[in-house]
Amino acid sequence: MKRTLIKNLLNSAAALNRVRVSGWVRTRRDSKGFSFLEVNDGSCLKNLQVIVEETGPAFGQLAAVTTGAAVEIDGALVESPGAGQKWEVRAIGLRLLGGADPETFPLQKKRHTDEFLRTIAHLRPRTNKYGAMFRIRSEAAFAVHRFFRERGFHYLHSPILTGSDCEGAGEMFRVTTLPLHPPASPEGDGPFADDFFGKEASLTVSGQLEAELFASALGSVYTFGPTFRAENSNTPRHAAEFWMIEPEMAFADLSDNMDLAEDLVKALTVHVLENCREDLDLFAKFVDKQLMASLETIAAQPYERLPYADAVDILKTSGRAFEFPVDFGADLQTEHERFLCEEHFKKPVIVYNYPREIKAFYMRLNDDDRTVAAMDLLVPRVGELVGGSQREERYDVLERRILENGMKLESYWWYLDIRRFGSVPHAGFGLGFERFLMMATGVTNIRDVIPFPRTPKHLEF
RNA sequence: UCCCUGAUAGCUCAAUCGGCAGAGCGGGUGGCUGUUAACCACUAGGUUGUAGGUUCAAGUCCUACUCAGGGAGCCA
Numbered sequence: 159m160k161r162t163l164i165k166n167l168l169n170s171a172a173a174l175n176r177v178r179v180s181g182w183v184r185t186r187r188d189s190k191g192f193s194f195l196e197v198n199d200g201s202c203l204k205n206l207q208v209i210v211e212e213t214g215p216a217f218g219q220l221a222a223v224t225t226g227a228a229v230e231i232d233g234a235l236v237e238s239p240g241a242g243q244k245w246e247v248r249a250i251g252l253r254l255l256g257g258a259d260p261e262t263f264p265l266q267k268k269r270h271t272d273e274f275l276r277t278i279a280h281l282r283p284r285t286n287k288y289g290a291m292f293r294i295r296s297e298a299a300f301a302v303h304r305f306f307r308e309r310g311f312h313y314l315h316s317p318i319l320t321g322s323d324c325e326g327a328g329e330m331f332r333v334t335t336l337p338l339h340p341p342a343s344p345e346g347d348g349p350f351a352d353d354f355f356g357k358e359a360s361l362t363v364s365g366q367l368e369a370e371l372f373a374s375a376l377g378s379v380y381t382f383g384p385t386f387r388a389e390n391s392n393t394p395r396h397a398a399e400f401w402m403i404e405p406e407m408a409f410a411d412l413s414d415n416m417d418l419a420e421d422l423v424k425a426l427t428v429h430v431l432e433n434c435r436e437d438l439d440l441f442a443k444f445v446d447k448q449l450m451a452s453l454e455t456i457a458a459q460p461y462e463r464l465p466y467a468d469a470v471d472i473l474k475t476s477g478r479a480f481e482f483p484v485d486f487g488a489d490l491q492t493e494h495e496r497f498l499c500e501e502h503f504k505k506p507v508i509v510y511n512y513p514r515e516i517k518a519f520y521m522r523l524n525d526d527d528r529t530v531a532a533m534d535l536l537v538p539r540v541g542e543l544v545g546g547s548q549r550e551e552r553y554d555v556l557e558r559r560i561l562e563n564g565m566k567l568e569s570y571w572w573y574l575d576i577r578r579f580g581s582v583p584h585a586g587f588g589l590g591f592e593r594f595l596m597m598a599t600g601v602t603n604i605r606d607v608i609p610f611p612r613t614p615k616h617l618e619f
Numbered sequence: 620u621c622c623c624u625g626a627u628a629g630c631u632c633a634a635u636c637g638g639c640a641g642a643g644c645g646g647g648u649g650g651c652u653g654u655u656a657a658c659c660a661c662u663a664g665g666u667u668g669u670a671g672g673u674u675c676a677a678g679u680c681c682u683a684c685u686c687a688g689g690g691a692g693c694c695a
């Protein structure tokens with residue numbers, strides 16, 4: 159007999175004579191003569207209530223069926239006379255698949271702190287909150303692919319291993335098969351001559367450059383995969399391994415880029431609102447009371463778009479005493495970004511046309527010669543959710559910008575090649591998937607929206 | 620990396636001016652004929668993060684370290 163998902167049983171239209179349920183016991187309540195089991199199989203937030211009678215054939219193994227144990231139950235789905243649920247299962251068979259010693263099983267039937275649950279990341283998906291989180295994460299990932307597929311984008315698998323010695327997006331993790339203290343290389347060879355690739359290799363910090371190459375062939379592409387930054391960032395918004403969504407569009411400018419970013423964030427938000435209602439409700443109830451109102455705003459309201467220069471003016475005339483001074487040419491600080499989207503506009507804000515000095519070399523130089531066609535999408539509480547730009551498609555300008563930044567032209571021969579053969583205006587951005595999940599759930603620590611977080615000094619599990 | 624705060628039972632936290640180490644939850648045992656964070660009774664459970672110092676006496680004061688959380692920088 160095949161098992162039925164609890165999600166389907168709880169949505170059943172009629173009673174069923176014989177069903178099989180497999181799952182983990184969340185709690186057991188004993189009464190004289192019978193016990194109630196709350197069983198969860200991960201298919202949904204809700205548990206299934208199972209009644210095991212002392213006189214019934216299922217009673218034998220009940221003593222070992224404690225919190226955390228895995229069980230297989232055969233029984234009848236019947237209407238529940240109790241108040242808490244419509245359906246329950248009356249067990250006629252109970253099989254203990256895997257016991258859980260109650261003395262040592264760490265999950266109690268009460269609320270645990272996130273800090274404690276991080277120390278047992280292998281068990282935390284068995285809690286309501288983390289089960290809900292990772293169902294939402296899965297659903298949001300599906301929505302990413304659906305969104306781009308519906309718009310004719312192609313999914314690009316950009317490489318994880320990279321030989322680009324400077325991608326300009328942060329410190330990189332080195333990948334090597336060399337011993338920790340390799341013997342000196344022969345005269346003239348570099349230190350990586352004997353390494354696996356014969357040159358220095360790293361984990362990617364961005365798939366953008368590769369996405370640009372493919373956008374110049376397939377038109378519109380996106381990457382969606384893990385990304386690595388070896389920055390010693392100790393904040394609730396940074397992880398050394400995180401997932402990024404990076405679309406890249408040929409024949410597109412900054413305005414198209416802003417449209418796409420806004421559409422994407424809205425589509426993902428709508429998708430989880432429509433498909434993860436029960437799981438989201440948990441976060442609205444226990445994590446952030448304003449979550450639903452906030453998500454409705456993000457899903458429906460047009461985002462504010464303003465040039466960096468206007469943002470600076472608003473900050474300067476706000477009358478607010480900021481810790482960091484605001485002036486054209488200085489990057490916006492966290493406090494400035496928060497003021498703009500949380501207090502001034504009270505909704506997502508897209509700031510564009512930043513001073514060239516504070517942005518990357520590949521961003522397209524505007525006609526004013528002092529700003530580049532960059533954009534950041536800022537959302538309340540999370541800050542920078544999206545960073546992107548129209549790319550510099552003019553060979554001579556890009557060449558100049560590379561040299562201005564003290565970088566070597568040889569390293570970018572293939573990137574420059576795209577500007578030599580059929581160069582077109584193109585644009586793209588990166589969206590931090592974990593940051594989206596933080597926004598969608600109200601969770602304030604990135605370590606709680608990724609299954610096994612990697613941060614400085616932490617590589618458990 | 621810098622600044623701030625914290626570390627006491629398995630978990631969450633108390634402990635007054637430096638003076639006997641406590642509770643709730645969880646666990647165990649027993650009770651209860653429909654519970655739903657079940658309920659009632661009893662019970663076990665501690666090198667107070669580590670190392671040093673001050674003191675008749677340190678969970679409490681001092682120093683260093685370790686770890687955690689928050690804020691900042693870097694960014695997505």
